[in-house]
Amino acid sequence: MANLYPADIPDLVQSTLSRFEYDRARYVLQSLRETAAAEYFFNMEKLTLEDGIDYALNIAIKDHPVARRVGLFTSDNVSIGDHLERLTVPWRYYETHWGWEEYELKHNRGRAMITKLLEPRFSNALIDKWEMIEDDLWSAPSSPTADGMWGVPVWVVYAGATTKGFTGGAPTGWTNAIGGISTTTYPRWKNYAASYTSVTAGDLMDEVREGLLETRWKSPKRVPQFRGEDQRRCRGYAGTSVYLQLQRLAEAQNESIGFDLAAYSRDPMVQGHPIHCVHKLDDDTNNPLYMIDHDTLYPICLTGSFFSETGPIRLAGTQSGNHRTHVIWNDSAINVACIDRRRNSVYSTSIA
Numbered sequence: 239m240a241n242l243y244p245a246d247i248p249d250l251v252q253s254t255l256s257r258f259e260y261d262r263a264r265y266v267l268q269s270l271r272e273t274a275a276a277e278y279f280f281n282m283e284k285l286t287l288e289d290g291i292d293y294a295l296n297i298a299i300k301d302h303p304v305a306r307r308v309g310l311f312t313s314d315n316v317s318i319g320d321h322l323e324r325l326t327v328p329w330r331y332y333e334t335h336w337g338w339e340e341y342e343l344k345h346n347r348g349r350a351m352i353t354k355l356l357e358p359r360f361s362n363a364l365i366d367k368w369e370m371i372e373d374d375l376w377s378a379p380s381s382p383t384a385d386g387m388w389g390v391p392v393w394v395v396y397a398g399a400t401t402k403g404f405t406g407g408a409p410t411g412w413t414n415a416i417g418g419i420s421t422t423t424y425p426r427w428k429n430y431a432a433s434y435t436s437v438t439a440g441d442l443m444d445e446v447r448e449g450l451l452e453t454r455w456k457s458p459k460r461v462p463q464f465r466g467e468d469q470r471r472c473r474g475y476a477g478t479s480v481y482l483q484l485q486r487l488a489e490a491q492n493e494s495i496g497f498d499l500a501a502y503s504r505d506p507m508v509q510g511h512p513i514h515c516v517h518k519l520d521d522d523t524n525n526p527l528y529m530i531d532h533d534t535l536y537p538i539c540l541t542g543s544f545f546s547e548t549g550p551i552r553l554a555g556t557q558s559g560n561h562r563t564h565v566i567w568n569d570s571a572i573n574v575a576c577i578d579r580r581r582n583s584v585y586s587t588s589i590a
Contacts (some may be wrong), residue, residue: 275371280544285538286536288539289541295324295575297325299427325417325418327538330386330387334567337566338563339563363568375390376389377389378409380411382415382416389574390530392409394429396524396588403432403452404430404431404452407421416579429580430582431586432445433587433588437484446474450469450509450511450529453531469531469581471533472531473511474512476528481515484508513527524586534579535581536574537574538573543569549564550566553565
């Protein structure tokens with residue numbers, strides 16, 4: 239194999255050309271204009287840190303009728319129920335890396351350093367990782383054991399939901415269980431789904447209004463375990479076409495629709511809930527609008543494993559480099575969990 243010299247390394251050549259202005263590189267590395275994963279999901283406000291080989295939680299989903307009407311001297315009838323099922327969500331692992339050869343830094347210092355050599359590599363590695371996470375956030379793996387995060391379409395399903403209501407079961411290719419809980423045994427373990435034809439006040443907006451009402455569960459027993467009963471952290475997510483039509487509808491009909499559809503900063507807002515544009519959803523020809531309750535559907539992370547860095551590590555000669563090659567690794571153990579699918583809904587042009 240021929241030796242590699244400085245002139246053979248494009249990044250090194252580009253970062254040391256003397257006619258370039260110092261430290262003025264421009265980055266056009268992104269293929270997605272925005273990543274909802276970074277902006278609205280995987281931030282420290284919503285991220286849940288956990289330990290263990292997976293994320294496990296007891297869900298009180300089995301009802302057991304024990305209330306009854308009684309009269310004077312009615313005999314007792316004691317029946318003790320079993321209410322809990324175990325929700326289990328496995329970790330999914332992601333990595334990225336960047337590195338350098340020692341001579342690169344020696345060639346790229348002092349007056350010869352026109353742009354920072356490592357910064358573009360660092361930026362590329364993280365952007366590439368975020369875009370992979372974004373792809374997985376809006377996708378469903380082919381099975382529970384397949385690689386990839388359990389994205390929103392795992393928990394909020396329109397495929398197979400042939401009628402409006404709490405009919406969103408398991409995603410295509412999965413069995414009837416999600417997280418170890420059967421949607422057949424427990425119909426409560428389904429999300430709300432409805433179809434629409436056009437983005438109008440009388441079609442999509444009517445369906446969303448009804449869906450928000452149906453998913454606003456309020457328990458008569460006020461205990462801390464019942465999260466998000468007021469839907470304060472509910473947000474909508476749609477592709478570009480649906481998003482722009484909602485914007486135009488809000489601008490054109492704000493006076494008549496008022497409370498139901500209004501402007502929220504740069505995003506339209508439905509009954510107080512902002513709707514964000516997700517570039518990745520442009521790939522879905524069924525034009526879904528997801529209404530996500532972030533109190534019940536949220537990202538999870540293994541403690542100490544959210545974009546954690548290891549290195550720099552000097553590579554051995556048998557690896558993809560030599561003794562002068564150094565690499566920094568960035569690792570994550572993450573996934574998405576949902577503790578109450580009934581508080582989330584999806585509206586698409588096809589739910590069959």
